[in-house]
Amino acid sequence: MGVIVGVTLLVYGTRLGPPPPLTPAETALVREAQSVASTGRGTSGRQAPLFFQVSDEVWLQPMAVYATAGFLWVTSSTAEWGSRLATVRIAVISALLMYLLARRLSGREWIAVSAPVLLLLTPAMFVHARAATDAPYALPFFLGWLYCLLVFLDRPRIWVLAVAGLVLGLGVYSQPAAPITMASLAALTIVVMWNAGYRGPRQYAAFAAGFTLPLMVMAVWFASYPDTYRDTMGRWAIHQAHIRFPLDGWRAFINWTTLGTRTSLYWDFFDPAWLFFSGPDRGGLLRGAAPFLLPMAVLAPFGVTRVVAKPAAAIALIGGIVIAPMAASTFGEAHNIAQALTVVPLVVLLAGLGVEPLFEKTVAWRALGFVLLALVPLQFGVFYVSRLP
Template sequence: MTSTLPAATAPQVPAQRTPAPETAPPERPAAPGGLRAARPDLLLCGALLVVILVVQGWNIADYPALSDDEGTYLAQAWAVQQGSGLAHYTYWYDHPPLGWIQLALLTWIPSVLSPGSMTVGTMRTVMLLVSAVSAILLYLLARRLSLPRWAAALAMALFGLSPLSVVLQREIFLDNLAVLWTLLAFTLAASPSRHLWHHFAAGVAAAVGVLTKETMLVVLPALLLTMWRHSHRDTRKFALTGAVTACTLIGFLYPLFALLKGELVPGSGHVSLWDGITYQMTRPGSGFILDPGSGSYGVLHSWLYYDRVLPLGGLLGAVLLLVTWRWSVTARALAGPALTIAILAALALRPDGYLPAMYVIQALPFLALVLAGGAASVAHGVLRRRRTEREARYVTAGRHVVAVALALAAAAYTVPSWYDGARTAVTTDANAPYRAAAGWLASEVEEPRDTRVLVDDALWLDLVHAGYRPGLGVIWFYKADLDPAVTRTMPRGWRDLDYVVASPTVRRDAADLPHVRAAIDHSTPVAVFGTGPDRIEIRQIQPASGGVR
């Protein structure tokens, strides 16, 4: 560390200003010297945040269509609030429970004020808080990684306004919560003050991210790289050791929990953490992502349907930064985020890997960051060449010309497709059939507590609030075939049920569920909402009497 003596202590020595090296980035983050220095960043970040929240919040309950995972996650959060195991999803070691606990905290106040609002569509609004914090952290991280103000704003806009982000960040996914904690870990790791407690806190935040969604474990090497680059040489060993220790100790709370419950390893009459890990590692893959006949290929094209700029541009930006890191200050500063993209891309390219639709959520902030960093690196390279060819008085004008040219070129390609995606997100009502089906079952069935109905995840909480008994009255349709506690109450199979709500998910998966398929085959539609493959049929089972109540 260096210090500067006051001029009065050495009047005999002329004050000299050390010239900045040519490789320094054009702007540095504002020093933590007070609110005045940070005011431009606060104004710019605040303005962008308002735009992001308006775009993401408008029509949030109606688009995109409700998903199975959203219903599962929210039902688990509801069970945490109730302090019981009434959620439709059978207890086992799937995802760590910290994600459900966070969702329970986020939805607690709205559910207390209006218990009937604890449904997927309504509770999507709490995800706006997660999006807001994540966007702010991304801007701060970009500034701490030495990106100029305009590039940090670009990263925040890419992350918050891409149609792909608008769709996925609206949904109640554990991945969105895990990304928030991971961004916090990176932001702490890149702290310019280099306090040891910042690095310890980064380890804690990383562990929380992993315990929120275990797949964030693969990002930890990139986090360590960022911490190594931003720690002081004299205290680097302490910083890394403290961060790793904090992350490890907190991360081991989950297996310790399983050990204390006697559920760490397989045994008779109980689930186990080992079985959960084995299932995740051996579950059937969705095929090679570049094979046109694979499920992974379909997932990739569903991402590119909403946006090609962020996934492809971010991937190219990561390649550019990794290739030029030895010559570019910006590339070296963004080595951690670029490595994150490389790791996530390598895992997605596994020939027999499983690629869920929400996988890209983990990459979105880093794609935005490296894409903005690549733009900053290109702009800085152009400006450096101009310094050697022209007089210094043209540098400022050149900076403006390059910035405007890049902005216009990017806008000409991006704005039309983003406009179409945003217009769809803020005007389309994809969930009207779900709302209509929930309303019909709440108003047209005379004795909901004595009625047994098979539903998918998205409708389960709606019917619980409508008076149906959780577990044995309103039944997640998978349990009719796969949960012994439920099948024991159905000695006559489909005859012990009253209704089946044949949503697209139920119709698709009924082929592998004999009881559900039989219930659909022995029922007639009494109400149909929507048309085509997205329709929802409420089917009454014949005969409807004689079941176990």
């Protein structure tokens, strides 16, 4: 695990300062973090706010702001370098959790080491975990939830399930897409538990208690500042008017035009040409590059064949992939990988598990496995050289 941390810091922690300069999204977060680090207040003047107002209608979730503020305060580093290095910590934590997940699912050390390496060499992970934005901050909570769920399925303990719910509840505060994503994952947890044969109320009550506990902070905040709901959770989750009039909210949800647009955005997210080759959109941190390396497209299906041997785990993994773009599609932006970044470790985890069955087959299949693994650092090297200044 120490090697994983070292490799992460080496690959992700260098060349963080300008160029390129901070993007507008990075600038907004850094400005709030600097204000908190120096005064304990956001730029709006509120003391230790739960949400941070960037402009009239744009707000930030708290997790990235406070994490960055704490790092800047402790290290006294420059805004550009320090704010980006603060996000690199997310890559370190995510890589370690990937190691634990792969080890639990495969039981093999070399697979457990391969999975985080594949994650670190994934373009979508690389660009977002080196930027001072909140995009990757949902990953530790998502991966922590998945690990706790797998631990519970292997050895049922109610406190583990409560921790899984607690981690999901905390993850609600990580980024704009997180409220819908974490709530959907909570529903997925119930499906997984039911499929695994758990019918008693104690397990479900423990999970629900863990999930709702962090949300109490939000309830207190909105009770004190009700005017902030419209541009925070009103935009990220449930519109304020739809809370007052649920029937109108249901009509808006099933509106044919809106539903068609969101469905189109959702399915476009799974376009293989964009995921593994390159997309027509040249904007964003990827600058038109594919989120995944091409070998992942071959390895991931082999991982699916391996994980189906554990039905409950398969439902959690495949269900997580299905859920990831749901929230992103509500933002009305095609190929919004920044708001669906939880899909990245899942695809990579399946790819890591897919390496093992290749090496259990004939010589030709083993040769294919070696070629695919060799292509990963080669293609990443091309991406690294061509995309970074």
